[in-house]
Amino acid sequence: MTITRRGLGAVLTSAMLVATTGPLMAQADFPTRPITYVIPFNPGGESDVTARFQQPFMEEILGQSVVIQSRPGAGGATAWAQLNSLEADGHTIMNTIVPHTILQPAMKDVGYQTADIENVYFFHYTPDAILVPADSPFQTLQDLIDFATENPGALTMGGSGTNTANHLASVIFGDLTGATVTYVPFSGSAPAMTAVLGGQIGGAMSYTTQAVKAGDQVRALAVATEERVPALPDVPTFLELGIDHVGGAYRGVAVPAGTPDEIKQRLSDVIGEVNADPEFQRQMTEAGYQVVDIPLGEIPAFIENRRAAYATAIERMGGS
Amino acid sequence: MTWTHRDLLPSVVLILLGAYALWETLAMSTFGAIFPRLAGFGLLLGGIALAVRAVWRNPPVTRPHGDLARPLLFLALLLGWAILLPVTGFVPTSIGGAILAMALAFEERPAARSVLAQSAALVGVVVLVALLFGRLLLVPLP
Amino acid sequence: MIEAFLGALTPFNLTLALAGVIVGTIIGALPGLSATMAVAVLVPFTFTMDPASGLIALGAVYTGAIYGGAYAAILVNTPGTPAAIATSLDGFPMAKRGDGDLAVTISCFASAFGGIVGALALLFVAPPLAVIALKFGPVEYFWLAIFGLSLIAVLSKGNTLKGLIGGFAGLLLSTVGSAVVGGDVRYTFGEPALLGGIHIIPALIGLYCVPVLLGMVADRAPHIERAKTGGGTRIPEALATLWRSKVNLIRSSVVGTVVGILPAAGGAVAGLVAYSEARRTSPDRANFGKGAPDGVVASESANSATVGGGFVPTLVLGIPGTPPDAIILGALMVQGIRVGPQLFAEQGDLVQTFTFGLLIATLLMIPTGLVIGRTAFRTISSIPKSVLAPAIGVLIMIGAYAVEQNPNHVIMMVVLGALAWVAARWGFEPSPIVLGLILGPIAEQGFVQAWLIGNASGDLWGQYFGRPISLGIIFFTILTLTWPWWSDRRARLKALREEAGA
Structure with a gap:
């Protein structure tokens, strides 16, 4: 009798051991093959470039290669709508952007809802920035606001797409300052910048990264950060000028629904580790990206916060 | 109506297609509707022109060879x-x-x-x- | 400058240039794989190299791919990349009548010439040229697109009405999906798969290649005639053609360079404009569309010139001149290279080494192109259709899928192919549809943007019609449209005068 009871005990103990260490083992084993990092935009864009910055660091920490895949379409909506149909074992991750993933479902039927996207980390943002050509008569943001208030609609400001981050930023800007500008949508940041450089439009509602790229050819009038951006030390923040606008496009990583929680946490930790690397930070800030840390635990609050911040503007733009 | 007027079938298709395209533009914004309307009208008018030409002139057409x-x-x-x-x-x-x-x-x-x-x-x-x-x-x- | 030249001649860089051209040519030749894809796929490999070498590798692949597109265009009537659309107009008829090897050789030399012109422009006059890129605003793009669309009417082989209808159909197709301006979601039937619109590469393959495949199956005749003269490369003949066509060659190369400089306008537009101009001014006009070598010369030299031309705005302004340039730009950013006017000032040798590398790659294209071309032609014309058709089927399946790893694209391709086949039976060519598809977005965005700007400044009329470059383009459009009428009239007047004088 003692033998079988001992035997039973042994079986139970080993079963318990397996049950508790099983997930741990899976986590320790993860990843077991190369990771696919899907970017919903064309190569060369902000999402792609930052992912490529992350790539070598991630590969070193994870011990597996990270393959970057580009899946553009409909301003990112095509990929985000497909996210949850991908394998949910953690070996496929996708780049996400806020406000895009909040705006798009609010404005029309894009095949996914904001809640469908399971984000694990937001690791940087590109702050909104108002840019004008170097030879523009506007020396300060106040000049621009004055002009736009006196001549409503006469000032043309370009941006990438309709119902996108740039568009949203221009609506918010108008709400906060009372200036009325005509937003001219372009098929991407690059065409908008071309138009600014060529003097076709008065300015652009763009990102700090574009200002850094264009160098002396543009003048940034303000940036939407808490403190001045290191790459653009002479440019005041909106806050300094009395306008309460901090934000931009927050980029992060998401996984398909159903990915085990331990794996999500591991991915979140890994990205956090990459973010903490000084070399990585240097690459990002030099190009104008603001490194930010919103790990897995803080994501729901972050999304709610952003949703509230955009609410009035979304209503103004005709969405729900 | 003889079936030798081969262009009639495509022209009917085009007219229907153009009409459908135009019908859909009713739900679009002013800007968004411009080019679809242009295309829709183009198809519609093109289809009509094709039909007219087919009936009126009955141009000779070569039958594409090979079986179906x-x-x-x-x-x-x-x-x-x-x-x-x-x-x-x-x-x-x-x-x-x-x-x-x-x-x-x-x-x-x-x-x-x-x-x-x-x-x-x-x-x-x-x-x-x-x-x-x-x-x-x-x-x-x- | 000499050091930069020597820098490009290092064994490593030379190998890169050679390998790049070969790989690029093969990839570009496969229907469904475009130059953009070729470059995108190879970018990761360049991260381990120093910037100059990486750029040379990417530039070589790009050059090879643009050139390689001609093979599929000539031998299978499917442009391997959108840049080769105009090549197929005369290249394929040439192949059908047994001159395929000549067409391939001509395109090889023409491409090399065009590529060199583009690279030289990059080397010597890049910064001033970049200014041109900036002068093109939304209005200019709109008129340029209209010009392109008007070419449909002129280039339709005899059946203008059907060509125009095809163009409108392409225009309609281009509006499917979510709009850049206005944000409407159009013609998607509620399908999220269609939100991104009709992608050009699956459409290109579907509209061109599928009907060809179906034709192969329907017809008992061999696909293209075997070579008349036993399959040599017919170099002397090709060179003679080029010499005869030298004005065309030079003009097309310049056109290609300039169009390449304009962001958003790539090889397809360049080839088309050059082709149309060649046709307009050629004494051999009637043969265009039926296998006129001049057409191939024009198209191939122009599209290869866009490689060098496209780098001008890319390197000087940081704005990609053509889609592959966008990718190369990203690669540069990751390497830490900042483009812009400072690039030329601070890292002038980098730019020069790269440009020399590009020149060398273009020159290397001649021997590699001839060899690959001869093999390709021999193979395609001698493989029985029962192997050729399925093999092409495999390629287009993966080609349509690989662009964005989207299985829906493959289905899109087949559906469009079916429509194109039916349309072809009714007498509608695929080229106008494809052109409508490519130019539609450019025209629409340009139009609406110009409207917004014109409205904001209160000068709508002046916006569309008051700008010098636009007026130039409008003039050219009208000229091209009415040229046949003009030249007829002139000929008739001349005949009358001769009669009176005699």
Whole structure:
């Protein structure tokens, strides 16, 4: 009798051991093959470039290669709508952007809802920035606001797409300052910048990264950060000028629904580790990206916060 | 109405297509509707012009040669091939598709030996392409 | 400058250039794989190299791919990349009548010439040229697109009405999906798969290649005639053609360079404009579309010139001149290279080494192109259709899928192919549809943007019609449209005068 009871005990103990260490083992084993990092935009864009910055660091920490895949379409909506149909074992991750993933479902039927996207980390943002050509008569943001208030609609400001981050930023800007500008949508940041450089439009509602790229050819009038951006030390923040606008496009990583929680946490930790690397930070800030840390635990609050911040503007733009 | 007015069928299709396109533009914003309306009108008017010309002038048309059965089968094959790709994976589907395509594309009745040789060649092509893309170019295949 | 030249001649860089051209040519030749894809796929490999070498590798692949597109265009009537659309107009008829090897050789030399012109422009006059890129605003793009669309009417082989209808159909197709301006979601039937619209590469393959495949199956005749003269490369003949066509060659190369400089306008537009101009001014006009070598010369030299031309705005302004340039730009950013006017000032040698590398790659294209071309032609014309058709089927399946790893694209391709086949039976060519598809977005965005700007400044009319470059383009459009009428009239007047004088 003692033998079988001992035997039973042994079986139970080993079963318990397996049950508790099983997930741990899976986590320790993860990843077991190369990771696919899907970017919903064309190569060369902000999402792609930052992912490529992350790539070598991630590969070193994870011990597996990270393959970057580009899946553009409909301003990112095509990929985000497909996210949850991908394998949910953690070996496929996708780049996400806020406000895009909040705006798009609010404005029309894009095949996914904001809640469908399971984000694990937001690791940087590109702050909104108002840019004008170097030879523009506007020396300060106040000049621009004055002009736009006196001549409503006469000032043309370009941006990438309709119902996108740039568009949203221009609506918010108008709400906060009372200036009325005509937003001219372009098929991407690059065409908008071309138009600014060529003097076709008065300015652009763009990102700090574009200002850094264009160098002396543009003048940034303000940036939407808490403190001045290191790459653009002479440019005041909106806050300094009395306008309460901090934000931009927050980029992060998401996984398909159903990915085990331990794996999500591991991915979140890994990205956090990459973010903490000084070399990585240097690459990002030099190009104008603001490194930010919103790990897995803080994501729901972050999304709610952003949703509230955009609410009035979304209503103004005709969405729900 | 004789069926020798071959352009009548396409013109009817075009008129319907143009009308549909225009109907959909009613739900669009002012800006968004401009080019679809342009295209819709173009198709509509083009279809009408085509019909008028067909009835009035009845221009001589050359009948495209060749039978219809094989191309239609081939088309169905391509469609099935495309739909099955994500389901059954690139290599198996393509091997099947290629062999079937070969069967449809024979110029004259083939000898058994050449059938085997050609099938082998096609299998080789599929494998080569799969390797090229999957390994070398790192494009994940279904 | 000498050091930069020597820098490009290092064994490593030379190998890169050679390998790049070969790989690029093969990839570009496969229907469904475009130059953009070729470059995108190879970018990761360049991260381990120093910037100059990486750029040379990417530039070589790009050059090879643009050139390689001609093979599929000539031999299978499917442009391997959108840049080769105009090549197929005369290249394929040439192949059908047995001159395929000549067409391939001509395109090889023409491409090399065009590529060299583009690279030289990059080397010597890049910064001033970049200014041109900036002068093109939304209005100019709109008129340029209209010009392109008007070419449809002129280039339709005899059946203008059907060509125009095809163009409108392409225009309609281009509006499918979510709009850049206005944000409407159009013609998607509620399908999220269609939100991104009709992608050009699956459409290109579907509209061109599928009907060809179906034709192969329907017809008992061999696909293209075997070579008349036993399959040599017919170099002397090709060179003679080029010499005869030298004005065309030079003009097309310049056109290609300039169009390449304009962001958003790539090889397809360049080839088309050059082709149309060649046709307009050629004494051999009637043969265009039926296998006129001049057409191939024009198209190939122009599209290869866009490689060098496209780098001008890319390197000087940081704005990609053509889609592959966008990818190369990203690669540069990751390497830490900042483009812009500072690039030329601070890292002038980098730019020069790269440009020399590009020149060398273009020159290397001649021997590699001839060899690959001869092999390609021999192979395609001698493989029995029962192997050729399925093999092409495999390629287009993966080609349509590989662009964005989207299985829906493959289905899109087949559906469009079916429509194109039916349309062809009714007498509608695929080229106008494809052109409508490519130019539609450019025209629409340009139009609406110009409207917004014009409205904001209160000068709508002046916006569309008051700008010098636009007026130039409008003039050219009208000229091209009415030229046949003009030249007829002139000929008739001349005949009358001769009669009166005699």
